[in-house]
Amino acid sequence: MSLKSQTNQSQAADDNSGYENQGFVSSQSDVNNSSTSARRFTATRSGSIHLNQVYYTWNDINAVAKPEKKSFKLPCFGSKDDIAPKEPKQILKNVSGIARPGEILAIMGASGAGKTSLLNILTFRNTSSLNISGNRMVNGVPIDAVQLTLISAYIQQDDIFIGTLTPREHLRFQALLRMDKEFSYKERMKKVEEVIKEMGLTGCADTIIGIPGRIKGLSGGQQKRLSVASEVLTDPQLLICDEPTTGLDSFMAANLVKTLKTLANKGKTIICTIHQPASDTFALFDKLLLMSEGRVAYYGDAKKAPTYFSSIGYPCPETYNPADFYIHTLAIRVGSAEECLQRSRAICDKFDESDESKAIKVSFSKDDELSKALKEVAKKRKKSPYKASWFAQFRACFWRSSIVVRKDPLVLKVQLIQTIFLSLVIGLIYFGQDNDQEGIQNISGCIFMIIANLTFSSIFPVTNVFWSELPVFMREHFNGMYRTDTYYLAKTFAELPVYLILPAIFISITYWMIGLNDDIDRFLIAVGTAVLVANVGSSFGYMASTVTPSFEATMALAPVMITPFMLFGGSFMNKDSIPVYFIWLKYLSWFLYGNEALSINQWKGITNITCEVGSTCIENGEQVLESLSFKEENFGMSLACLGALIVATRLISYAGLVMKSRRRK
């Protein structure tokens, strides 16, 4: 190791005190015969790697769209176009570039220029429909998708958060699951506070993030800064941002790029695609990669671009925003496409011949140590992508889900109001029932109403929350933050109090208003039965959500799925009259089990049913149960079946969630 690299090593050790040095320390001669700054890296036992500086290079990237799979058509129905083989479409042609530490590289171009395709290729994402050639290297070492994720962070265009959290809570959750095992809880929380300050989020750290259309929260710019903050927590040396300023006004866009600039000034390498930035935002970029028709039209210092374009005959007028000028010059306009294509081709050809073009291709000396370390760490990460243990994942997910339960009005507040309102309505409708002939019918009706309300008021809030949280789960799960089982189990336990307390409140109000069996033990059994029914309902809500492809499909199909269980619940049709081919549905109907349990609880041992002299009457509870085909000895079995249905529907929901996450892979 050179003397210079040893000096840098001790300096960097101070910078990275949180990392455990395992001896993978390397130096490397610099690029292009420029000054030799040693770049060391540190690999930790827990499977992370930290590079002091990142030079990300891509050379001669070519991308061709894979031919579309032809759908089967009878020859007589196909047009000539269907039969003729289609020319493979070249998306990128010999695209090269380099992103350096301490700089922001902006990838710009008109619509369809190839920015997204290039960014996808640079991040190894969504490239299954392309045939790609060329190489992508970090500090001269060819890398793959997993190796890139070890040293970089990708900030996607759309910000996805749990809207009921505050930025501080969101960042704490991220820190608990994404920072290396070596960091203590205290260090993680300290890092969160540092990042809040660094990203200018101090003023809104305890404001709710917000849910569009439901809860007002952070501004677009603050949300974007929070996205960046989430990534900065893990201290990646390479940040790749997909159109970070989209949807922001020019002031907020400039603010965000200034934040990125602060990070670049700390030595980070930043790449971002951008759509027509305002001139003050454009002025903040260090390097510019202009694309046109899948080719490089310019790569170099953003400030030198006007001189370069003047030199090839396209001077930017003084009063013009340079970004607008380049994009207009390179855009392919409808109506003059051929002329625009010729101009684009000429500009790209000129760039290919220019000195600027030659400067892109830089050579690195071989770094076998870095290559070996990257491979080793990637191997570990492939085995287990998670940085936190199973228990740490469960604890963090449980903590966050508990906050959601407490703060999301849909989960607790709205449900509580709805529960009290509906229980009062049912209580008033069936108020003060007596043990007489009319009361038998009324009580049978109100038991059914209680079960139906417990079911519906559990299913729909669950589906709403599930679908609004699903994108967050998908992104975080794929980012290796937590496993599906820890997420699902933590959520189940965090929501449990809701499905214990709300049914208990519901039954407590209705039970006494209606005047059901006034034995206190019977009341407590009714509470227990209501809790079981509500939990079958919430589990069914999860199941309906995980086995259907979209929120709309869940909302459309859930009632259809519930109807048969409701029909065979013993109220609309006598239990013993169910057609033989539908008997299996009866065994899955929580309406039937709930109905049977609550009816037995109500009528068992009742001997004093009033009967007018001279009329045919049901005289006691036993006869009531007999008329419904319910048997007292089935009481325990009905409760056990409700419990079994909860377990079964939860397991099916879990399997559905696993399938959903697998399908995304």
Ligand SMILES: Nc1ncnc2c1ncn2[C@@H]1O[C@H](COP(=O)(O)OP(=O)(O)OP(=O)(O)O)[C@@H](O)[C@H]1O
């Ligand atoms: N998988 C693909 N198959 C076929 N054509 C594709 C594929 N991916 C991209 N293209 C085409 O390649 C061209 C470049 O697309 P790309 O999305 O990279 O452009 P862009 O510069 O990001 O545009 P915009 O700013 O409008 O998003 C477009 O004409 C697009 O239709």
